[in-house]
Amino acid sequence: METQRVVSVPSEAAPQLEIHAPSAPVESQKKPKARGRTIVVTSGKGGVGKTTTTANLGIALASRGAKVVLVDADVGLRNLDLVLGLESRVRYHVLDVLEGKVSLADALVRDKRVQTLYLLAAAQDREKDDIATDAMIGLIEQLRGEFDYVLIDSPAGIEMGFKNAIAAADEAIVVCTPEVAAVRDVDRVVGLLGNRITVQLVVNRIRPALVRKGKMLSVDDVNAILRLPLLGVLGDAPDVIIATNRGEPVALDDASETGAAYRAIAARIAGEDVAAPQAAEPEGLLDKLGSFFGGRR
Amino acid sequence: MLNRVMEWFRTLFGTPSSSSVAKERLRLVLLSDHLALAPDVIEAMRRELFDVISRYVEVDEAHSDVSFEHKEKGIAMLASIPILSIKPREPESLPKEETSVLEAVTVNGHTSDNYGRRPRKRRRRKASGASQTAPAQ
Numbered sequence: 001m002e003t004q005r006v007v008s009v010p011s012e013a014a015p016q017l018e019i020h021a022p023s024a025p026v027e028s029q030k031k032p033k034a035r036g037r038t039i040v041v042t043s044g045k046g047g048v049g050k051t052t053t054t055a056n057l058g059i060a061l062a063s064r065g066a067k068v069v070l071v072d073a074d075v076g077l078r079n080l081d082l083v084l085g086l087e088s089r090v091r092y093h094v095l096d097v098l099e100g101k102v103s104l105a106d107a108l109v110r111d112k113r114v115q116t117l118y119l120l121a122a123a124q125d126r127e128k129d130d131i132a133t134d135a136m137i138g139l140i141e142q143l144r145g146e147f148d149y150v151l152i153d154s155p156a157g158i159e160m161g162f163k164n165a166i167a168a169a170d171e172a173i174v175v176c177t178p179e180v181a182a183v184r185d186v187d188r189v190v191g192l193l194g195n196r197i198t199v200q201l202v203v204n205r206i207r208p209a210l211v212r213k214g215k216m217l218s219v220d221d222v223n224a225i226l227r228l229p230l231l232g233v234l235g236d237a238p239d240v241i242i243a244t245n246r247g248e249p250v251a252l253d254d255a256s257e258t259g260a261a262y263r264a265i266a267a268r269i270a271g272e273d274v275a276a277p278q279a280a281e282p283e284g285l286l287d288k289l290g291s292f293f294g295g296r297r
Numbered sequence: 298m299l300n301r302v303m304e305w306f307r308t309l310f311g312t313p314s315s316s317s318v319a320k321e322r323l324r325l326v327l328l329s330d331h332l333a334l335a336p337d338v339i340e341a342m343r344r345e346l347f348d349v350i351s352r353y354v355e356v357d358e359a360h361s362d363v364s365f366e367h368k369e370k371g372i373a374m375l376a377s378i379p380i381l382s383i384k385p386r387e388p389e390s391l392p393k394e395e396t397s398v399l400e401a402v403t404v405n406g407h408t409s410d411n412y413g414r415r416p417r418k419r420r421r422r423k424a425s426g427a428s429q430t431a432p433a434q
Contacts, residue, residue: 180319180326187327191334214314221320225327 036067036144039151039269040169040197044185046156048177049204052240052249054153055083056259057173059251060266062117066148069108071140072122073165074155075131081121085247086111095123098135104142113252118147128161140168149269158192171198173231177205178217183225190228201228202265205236232265234258328372332365339363346376355381 041054054070062068072080075094081087092107097120104120111117120143123130143150154165166172172193176186190199203219210216219233237258243250250259251266267274332339343363350356357379366373 180323183323184326184330188330211316214316217316217319221316225320225323 036147037149037171038140038144038169039149039171039173040073040154040166041151041173041175042154042162042165042189042193043175043182044156044158044189045182048175048182049234050156050175051079051083051153052244053173053175053202053204053234053262054080054151055249056251056262057266057269058084058117058149058151059111059114059249060259060263061149061151061269062111062114063251063263064266064270065116066270067116067118067146068149068151069118069120069143069147071120071143071150071152073136073152073161075122075126075128075161076124077155078122078124080153081109081119082247083244084111084119084249086119086121087247090119090121093121093123094139095126095130098131098139104139128155128159128164131160131164133164133167136164137168158189162189162192166193166197169197171200173200173202174226174228175202175204176222176226178203178211178219178222180217183217183222186226190226199228200231201226202232202234203230204234206233207236231268232261234261325367325371329365329367332372342374343376347378350378352384354383357381 041050041057043050051072051074058068058070070080070084071094072078073094074080078090078093081090086109089109091109092102094107096102097104097107107120109119109121111119140150140152152165152169155161174186174189174193176182186201193199201223203222206219207216211218219230223230235258237250237256239250239253239256240258243253243256250256251262253259264274346363347356347358347361361376361378363374363376366375
């Protein structure tokens with residue numbers, strides 16, 4: 001589907017102008033700092049778990065010792081602070097920084113539970129069109145000089161807010177639930193991400209019992225259509241709901257199964273060779289008989 | 298694997314599961330989405346279609362129409378291409394003296410430029426088969 005990709009990037013390597021390798025001491029001094037990775041979490045459809053995934057992956061990556069900043073790009077519908085439980089500590093937002101009202105350092109909220117995690121909140125009283133794409137790219141570039149990971153929580157949709165969110169990202173995690181509408185939207189979004197951005201898939205809210213009964217698309221079904229590298233699979237667990245109620249993401253909870261799944265995804269992002277994403281819980285005999293003798297719809 | 302076997306039994310004994318209905322619906326809607334999002338591909342396809350047909354007949358391109366129709370089980374491409382006239386068979390580009398075999402090939406519906414990569418054996422068989430019909434013309 002190359003043709004539907006909107007963002008195009010010249011595939012040719014830059015012309016080789018330098019004849020000598022840069023070996024002069026002046027140039028080695030100028031060598032830029034290691035740049036962090038910029039990863040946008042997106043999906044097209046709303047309500048599939050983008051913000052929850054951003055929050056938990058931020059916590060899981062920071063718990064590994066990485067310096068992580070989470071950027072809420074959902075201007076006008078700020079939520080990442082709430083899911084993280086940091087809402088009471090947000091004083092400034094992205095637009096305050098972009099408009100020069102405060103410094104970037106002043107706008108960053110540091111998570112007290114995981115000391116290497118920071119949040120840059122979205123503006124709540126503004127609109128997505130208020131941010132210029134170039135300004136957003138500049139901001140993310142600045143952040144990646146300071147952090148190992150810049151995770152950008154994209155808004156739903158494919159309009160301006162989405163475009164701003166992906167503009168500075170090199171990688172994307174697309175979140176998809178096993179529903180027809182979510183799959184279709186992810187397919188569209190992947191087309192818009194173009195060849196420049198590396199895309200990986202997280203399938204969220206899988207219910208293995210329903211999958212076995214033929215009442216829910218399986219991870220394989222979803223990915224037979226999307227054909228993306230599978231980064232992780234998350235179950236539809238009640239502890240996520242409880243965690244969001246409390247503002248204490250599951251990745252903070254060592255006992256949580258979903259928390260462990262997020263930690264495994266974080267390890268995979270960091271390049272560890274963690275076991276392949278789990279597909280489903282072991283199947284019981286009753287389930288097999290039950291699904292065989294009917295009860296499908 | 299087990300799921301697939303179960304699915305097979307389900308389809309054998311009546312209605313398909315809702316997840317397989319979802320799969321099929323997704324397949325169709327994405328096919329249609331991708332076509333709609335790729336006007337350049339459709340144009341290239343249309344172009345080549347005309348090129349091929351124009352080798353044999355004169356077509357009225359201005360009154361042609363290529364469209365897609367949604368059917369229950371898939372999407373069909375419909376091409377309506379008015380034909381103005383049939384083109385005369387292309388004269389062979391090779392010298393006349395060698396025509397006995399080549400003419401026969403033309404009678405068989407293959408012009409002489411029918412791909413040098415065709416296996417030799419097959420060509421010879423076709424040619425000899427056709428040469429029997431050639432004198433009848």
